[in-house]
Amino acid sequence: MAIEISAILTTFNRAEFLPLVLDALVNQTLARDKFEVIVVNDGSSDDTLSILDRYRNILPIKCFTLRHSGIATVKNIGVFAAQAPIVVFLDDDDTLHPNALRAHFHAHQTHSEPRQAILGHTNLAPEVTKSPVMDYVVNRAGLLFSYSNLSSSRQYGWREFWGGRSSCKRSFLVENGMFTPEFHFGYEDIECGWRLNSLGLEVFYEPAAQSTMVRSVTFDGFCTRSYRQGVAAHHFHRLHPVSIIRDYLQIEETIALWERCWRDYGYILRTARQADQSAREALDSDPAENDRLGMLYDSSFRLSFAKGFQDAASLAEGRPQRKQVGYGLPGR
Numbered sequence: 001m002a003i004e005i006s007a008i009l010t011t012f013n014r015a016e017f018l019p020l021v022l023d024a025l026v027n028q029t030l031a032r033d034k035f036e037v038i039v040v041n042d043g044s045s046d047d048t049l050s051i052l053d054r055y056r057n058i059l060p061i062k063c064f065t066l067r068h069s070g071i072a073t074v075k076n077i078g079v080f081a082a083q084a085p086i087v088v089f090l091d092d093d094d095t096l097h098p099n100a101l102r103a104h105f106h107a108h109q110t111h112s113e114p115r116q117a118i119l120g121h122t123n124l125a126p127e128v129t130k131s132p133v134m135d136y137v138v139n140r141a142g143l144l145f146s147y148s149n150l151s152s153s154r155q156y157g158w159r160e161f162w163g164g165r166s167s168c169k170r171s172f173l174v175e176n177g178m179f180t181p182e183f184h185f186g187y188e189d190i191e192c193g194w195r196l197n198s199l200g201l202e203v204f205y206e207p208a209a210q211s212t213m214v215r216s217v218t219f220d221g222f223c224t225r226s227y228r229q230g231v232a233a234h235h236f237h238r239l240h241p242v243s244i245i246r247d248y249l250q251i252e253e254t255i256a257l258w259e260r261c262w263r264d265y266g267y268i269l270r271t272a273r274q275a276d277q278s279a280r281e282a283l284d285s286d287p288a289e290n291d292r293l294g295m296l297y298d299s300s301f302r303l304s305f306a307k308g309f310q311d312a313a314s315l316a317e318g319r320p321q322r323k324q325v326g327y328g329l330p331g332r
Contacts, residue, residue: 003060004034005105006082006170010074011092012042018051020214024095026058030102037061038078043068070184071163079173087173089189091164093215094122103209104167115200117168119160120209121147131216132279136297143222143301144213147205156203159248161193165211166203172196180239186225186232190248194240219276219297223269223304230254230308238316251309258306265303272296 007025011018025037037059041048043066052063064077079087088104090096100120107118122145128134137143145162161168166189177195179188193201217225233249246252261268275293282289313319 002034003036003084005030005036005086005088005101005108005167006078006084007035007037007088007090007101008075008078008082009037009039009090009092010042010071010078011039011044011048012068013044013046013048014092014215015044015047015051017093017215018048019054020095021090021092022051022055022059024097025101026055027098028096028101029098030105032060034105035060035101036083038081039063040074040078040081041065042070042074070181071186072179072183072188073181075163075188076178076181079170079178082170085170086167087170088120088167089163089165090211091213094164094211094213097210097212100209100211103206107204107206107209108167108169111202111204113202114169114172115196116202116204117161117166117172118209119150119156119162119203119205120165120167120211121205121207122165122211122213125212125214128213128216131218132293133219133222133276133297134216136294137217137222137301140294141298147207150205152205152207154205156205157201158190158193158197158203160203160205161189161196161201163189165209167209172199172201182235182239183232184228186229187236188232191236191239194245219273219300223300226301226304227308227311230305230310231312232308233305234309234312234316254302254306254309257302258310261299261303262307262310265307268296268299268303272300 009021028035039052039061041052041063049065055061062081064081066074066077075089086105086108088101104118104120111118124134124138138145142148145165150156150160176199177192179192183191237245237249237251275296279289279293
């Protein structure tokens with residue numbers, strides 16, 4: 001029987017979660033001979049390789065290891081290695097529900113045109129929802145993924161071509177540009193969707209194609225993530241300097257926010273980090289403190305995004321970056 005769907009799992013230093021992710025693939029209800037798993041290891045330095053070895057005789061799995069190259073490049077490697085006409089992109093901290101691949105496959109039978117893609121649904125694991133910052137970024141602010149305004153009866157486009165929970169026809173990607181390698185983290189999916197939009201990309205939401213995020217992102221981790229997304233946003237706009245992209249990325253608001261608040265960045269991050277620590281240690285939830293914490297989160301993440309954008313702009317234009325003392329942003 002022909003392989004119908006290739007599950008592309010890109011991973012970088014997530015050995016802690018890989019057994020959960022791979023066990024979920026083992027437990028798929030879609031017939032084993034109808035799918036394959038393509039794992040592209042982006043230069044991990046942890047136990048990723050030894051964990052993958054355990055599954056070589058359990059799953060129809062192909063593994064590729066690169067020097068650290070970034071999310072767009074490893075996705076492209078996965079697509080080129082795939083044999084199936086449908087590719088589904090998986091995150092290395094999400095576990096698929098048993099019927100997820102089956103749901104993606106059947107949705108593509110309904111939406112069978114090459115330009116038609118499927119968006120699945122991601123929940124948070126119960127233990128992850130206990131984190132104040134994860135509750136905020138998913139349930140209150142919709143910064144990771146938000147399904148509140150989506151309907152399975154409507155058609156969507158490039159804005160909903162979300163990495164890690166979407167599937168599409170392999171031929172449509174290969175023939176029309178793939179992911180742009182310049183994107184090491186963030187917006188590689190939406191930028192690809194934007195280019196495919198002119199070729200008629202259609203995205204359909206399929207809530208039965210479910211996965212669960214099992215990793216909790218810390219406050220510092222989300223600040224770093226926001227910073228890196230700001231860098232990617234600058235690349236996105238530089239490649240596509242049109243008003244619809246400026247509006248989508250909120251370029252004017254981002255520049256104005258940084259000009260207005262860059263001197264306070266360190267203070268805001270320190271204050272928010274202390275409030276986050278207090279919220280994690282609190283036994284009971286205080287509505288007033290939750291509102292204050294939400295405002296601090298919002299300021300911290302938007303300013304981290306703005307700093308990433310401005311740092312990328314300074315680098316591209318050969319300007320020196322403004323220095324802030326003691327803001328404590330981990331990693332770049």
